[in-house]
Each structure stands twice: as structure tokens, then as C-alpha cells.
Amino acid sequence: MSETEVAVAPHPLLLADGRPAAEAWSLDPALRHLNHGSFGAVPLVAQERQAELRAEMERAPVVWFPELPQRLAATRVELADFLRVDAGDLALVPNASAGASVVYNALTRRRGGEIVVTDHGYGAVTMGAERLARRWGGRVRTARVPLGADEDMAYEAVVAEMGAATDLVVVDQITSATARRLPVERIGAEARRRGVPMLVDGAHASGLLAAPLADAPYDFWTGNLHKWGCAPRGTAVLVAHGPLRDLLHPLIDSWGAQDPYPDRFDQQGTLDATSYLAAPTSLAFVEHTWGWTAARLYMDRLADHAAHVIGAAFERLTGESSRADVGMPVPGMRLVRLPDGLGRTRIDADALRDRVARELAVEAAFTSFDGIGYLRVSAHVYNTPADYEYFAEQCVPVLGAWALESRH
Template identity: 50%
Template sequence: MPAPVFPAPLTLNSGLRARDAWPLDPEVIHLNHGSFGAVPSAVVAQQDALRRRADLSPVEWFPRIAERVQAARERTAPFVGARPEDSAFVPNASAAATVVYNALRLSAGDEILVTDQGYGAITMGAQRLARRFGASVRAVELPLLASDDEVVQRFADALTPSTRLIVVDQITSPTARMLPTRRIAELAAERGVRTLVDGAHAPGLVADAAAVAGGDWWFGNLHKWPCAPRGSALLVTTAPDRDDLWPLIDSWAANEPYPERFDTQGTIDATTYLATPASIDFIETEFGWAHTRHAMAQMADAGAEIIAEGLRPYGDEDPLTPLPSPVPSMRLVRLPLGLGSTREEADALRMDLLDATGVETAFTSFRGIGYFRLSAHLYSEASDFEAFVDRCIPQILRRAGIRTADAIVVS
């Protein structure tokens, strides 16, 4: 098998090495952009300047915050293919889901469909909604390698006369694949069922993510792949009952319609929203979003292959897990049997290896199997993945109790 071919370290249009544009700790290897993102230094400076302005004159700042947030919304919404008047800033994807759940009214015996690849916090919100009304939540089981056609068919088979809502991921968090949400939403609409699309990972990875998603409501994080400050996400809807949506904090804009009522939230730090356009523009100006997606895919493919190559001698199955609908920036590599078999174990392994090796990682679990979910962004380089092989694979083998050529390693 030929050796993986990594792209050369990227240089931005400004002449800056991409890695140097992010204020990341050089003593740490960063292979988990997908969980919490990373903010470029230029955007950090922009947000710091906004915060400084607020601190210098709070009485000037807060009464005018709505017009500032609206201006940021007008610049940000087109990035996901949405109209500003259909879009509201929210702190994160889970907040957007909560806003929608709070607006819904169900009856006893009604049903919500989720998937077994859904994000746990969003599913827990759906379960809380169901409990309020005596409804139920049922997970549609989607095989890891199911084709888009099979995914749609499984939803078609799962719908019943009691189904009122589908909650489905545009990009799955534990398995890093895209789902055909528009087809699912169209199928649901034919049966009188509404669809909430969880696009937490979609902005930046999917061009015009909200526009292509379908569904009654869509939301996506801007602090992940677009690299905005943490605490910035969009909720988008054209639903006729969108005036039933309310922000999580009642404030002085409560009498305004959607989305204006979301522009004022008391004294929250809205600089996360205001600096978001700068992060989107930074990547577009310095590298271009289409090129960014291509570069992330190249790096992720090479990174997954070199890590899988390091694990292949120690398992019966190929650890490389090619998915039917991959995303540009994330790949799955299967862990040795017994590691990360639950979400809790996978999360614990993430922190354990960070402490032991200085490598930031993401481990996920699906149907009792643990995976390394690698992430790549513009600042990623071949040396990051080589460091994972050198530092993390021996630790992984030790924790799995696997005999290596050099020694017997036990947990």
C-alpha cells in the first residue's frame, strides 16, 4: 500500500503560515477541532476590541446592541444560504434545539423520531419534551455504512400515524457522516410530520448548509468549522408558526417578532455574534471556503490512513472506516476492541490521552465500538498525525492489553 501523501503546510494569502494564524499552544497537538473549534488570532483581536468598547461605555453599548446584532446577522445568514429575516443568533446548537422544543405542543401518545447516531444532548432535549406531554421518543437505527437510500427507507418504515416530529443530524457527531436530511424532511412533510435538522457541524463544511438541509427548522454552530468565537450559532426557519419561538432569556425585545426578539438578550456578551462575520471573512479572504474544504479533506484522508496504518498490525479488521457520505474534515479510525465502547469511556480516553501525551483528540462510540474521530483544519499539518502515531498509538495498545513487537503491554 502506498504511503499516505500529505499536502504541504498551508500558506495564507497574507503570506502567513496557516498554523501561525491561530493562537494554539505549540506544546499541544491539536487534532480535535470538531468539538470546540479554534479562533484565529485576528478574530480574537476583533472580539477583544469589541469587548473593550463595551467596557469603556456600557451605556452607549447595550442600548444599541440590537442594531449591532442585526447587522452581524445580515452579514452571517448568507453564509449558510439563509435570509437574515429567517435567522436568529443563539449561543449554540443545543440552545437552538431548546428554543424549538419549548415552542412545540404534543399530545399523549405522540411520537418523536430521532436516530441512534444523533447527538446525545439534542436527544435528551427531545426526551424532556416528550415527558412534558406524555409522548415518546423512538430511535431509528441506522447502520454505520447505510447508504442514503437505505437511510431514507428506514425513516419511511419508522413513520407511524403517531409521529409528529423528526430530529435528524445533517452531519452526525459520533460517526462523522452526512445524512440526506432534505429527502427525509420531504418524506416527513408528505406524512404531515415536521422536521428539525441538527446542522451543528454543517456551517463551513457544507456550502449553503441551511438552504440545502430542508426541514421546518435548522440550526448550526458557527464556532466549529467557521472558527467564530465560542457561543455563536444560527437558528433558521421559514415555518409559518415561527413567532412561537422565543429566546431563552426574556428581555426588552419580547414584543418584537421573530427574529428581532433574539437580538436583545440583556447583558449577555454579544461580541461572540458580532465577531462572527470576521471569522467567516477571514477564511474566505485568506484561503477561500471551497479551497478550505478541499484542503481539509486531503489532510483528513492522509491523517486517517497513517493512523490506520499504525493500528493495522494489531487487529483482525481494517481500522480505517470509509463512510458512504463523508464530510470534508473528519474521519473515523476504529480503536482496538474494548476501548471506547461507551460514550463515557470514549470521553474518558480523550482526557486520559491528553494528560499522558499532550495530544488533543476526539473518541466516539457507536454500537459498542470505539473510534478515533480525527479533525483537520487549515492549521493542521502532517506532523500532527505523525505525533499521534508516535505518542498515542503505544498508549492505546497498552490500554487494550495488546502485545507489540517490542514488549507486552498490559492495561
């Protein structure tokens, strides 16, 4: 990113009583929390609501569990309203990867057993696709999508891997490692034209996009609410359209196994479902405090500012460009290219994340794509411009030194 580009720092968000937004969370003030996208962060009101629900469960478990399916069904209506989908299409699952596993377990080989994925896919979901292909006696075909590919290029790269043997297409709506969109609507329309089921991994989409399932021309969509939606961890949804949804069953068979979709997902033995029940509290907290539209706008402007100040700091240090040419950028997330020698592989990037947390007291996301390491900015309402200015001033010089060390 060039230092001549200007990204105006937004005014930090405040609570209704004038306190900083971060005071609505229990995040450790001794750390800088700059990686909302990986595990999310749960506001105190939702933590308190979940604690109340757990206490209710423990006071009378024989009352709690028989009544739980009805309560979960009512919760699904609230979550479906937030996502702007039909509650009858929405099932509750622990995370997006679990939603993908439900789909993988349901489908059977109909053609040649080939599954199309992209090289931007989330590792666990891609591993699941590979396991399914082995079970089918087929194979995975990987569409190579350049980081800077625009909508047309990305669409063409994925469609080029489809053929007469394709039994499933799996594409991220927002990619985890590369913080970009993929044209899932266009790809889904083509897959439907060919009669091929499509699974969209929308792990990062709920809350970050206003209506991630608008006019969705695909069979399955799974997304986390514990990321941008700030719900308690272990809260995600699986949305299914069309006749294939009747094949979907929860990963654990329970007494609701013979119920129709999605009701059979509401009864899962003695699993703690309080995260689902507390999820609407998180969504309502953001809406009532700032409004989701304003929150998304703030996160996007803050991510712009973060990428500018951190990128400029790296450029001053190395004399090299830190720009990441992302073809279909998303709100609230940005990539900043790291100096050569840092984060070249996923394992290296994870090790860098752990070292930065341990030695610099900063929770940050580092990713890798095509042999290049990146800092992934993922801002939320509790972050402020000062968070990223601190990173630029205090952490960038250290990262530069580590990069030099790695090259010697």
C-alpha cells in the same frame, strides 16, 4: 484501512507572509491540536476583534446595550449571506443545542406526542427530545441506522419510525459521534408531505459544507459557527421556515419579547453578545486568506491522509482492520477504528480523550458507536500532515498498549 491504499499528503497551508497557518491561532504549541470538531479554535484576528468589542461595551454600557439590537441585526445579514439563507429566517443563539431547546419549547403536541430521533443523534439534543416527549405524555422512537448505511438505507430507517402519532422528527445533518451525513433533504421532504415538523441538527455543517441549507425542505435548522467557522465560542444560528417560526422565542424573555421573529432574539438583557459581532471576522479571515472552497478541499485531503497513516499504524500494530465503513462520509472528518478495549462507550471514549491530552499532550476526539470505539479525525486549516504522522508514530503504540491493559 489497508496499507495498499494511497492518500497523498497535501502541502500545509501558509499565511500570506509565508508563515505556517497555525501562527494565526493562539493554540498552545506544546500540544498537538487534532480535535477541531468539538470546540473549534478562534483565530487571533477574531479574538482581537472580540476584545475590542468588549472594551467598547465596558467603556459605555448605557450606550452599548440600547444600540446592540441594531448591530446584531446587521451581523445577521452577514452570517445569512455566508450560509446562503434569508436574514429574516435567521436568529442568533449560543449553540446548536440552544437552538434545539428553542424549538422544543415552542412546539405543542398535535398528534400522539411521538418524536423520531436516530441512534447517531447528539446526546444533549436527544435528551431534550426525551424531556419534551415526557412533557407531552408521548415517547421517543429511535431509528437504528447502521454506520455503513447508504442514503437509501438511512432514509428508510428513519421513515419507518414515522407514523400517525409522530409530532416531530429530529435528525443530524452531520453526526457528531460517527462523522457521517444523514439524508436530511429526503427525510425532510417526507416529513413535510406528512405534515410533521422537522428539526435538523447542523452543528458541524456551517463551514464544513458550502451551502448546508440549500433547498432545505424542513422547518428548523440549527448550527454552530464556532466549530468549522472558527467564530468565537457561543456563536450559533437557528434558521426557521414556514408558519411555525412565529412560535419561536429566545430562552430568556427580554424587552424585545413582543418583536417579530427573528428580531426578538437580538435583545437578551445584559448577555455578552460580542461573540456574535466578532463572528464575521473569523469567516472573512478564512475567505480572504485561502478561500473557503480551498480550505474545505485542504481539510478533506488532510483528513484522508490522517485516516490512512493512523489506520495503517494501528493495522501494523494489531494485525486487525482499522477501517470504519461510513455509509455517507463528510468532508474534513473521518473515523478510524480503535483496537478492541478502547472507547467502547461514550464515557470510556471521553476518559480516553482526557488521558491522551494529559499523558500524550494531544487533543484528539474519541467516540463510540454500537459498542465500538473510534478516533474521530476532524482537520482544519492549521493542521498539517506532520500532526497526524506524529500521532501515528508516537501515540498509536501507546494506545495499543492501553488496549492490551484493558483486556487483562
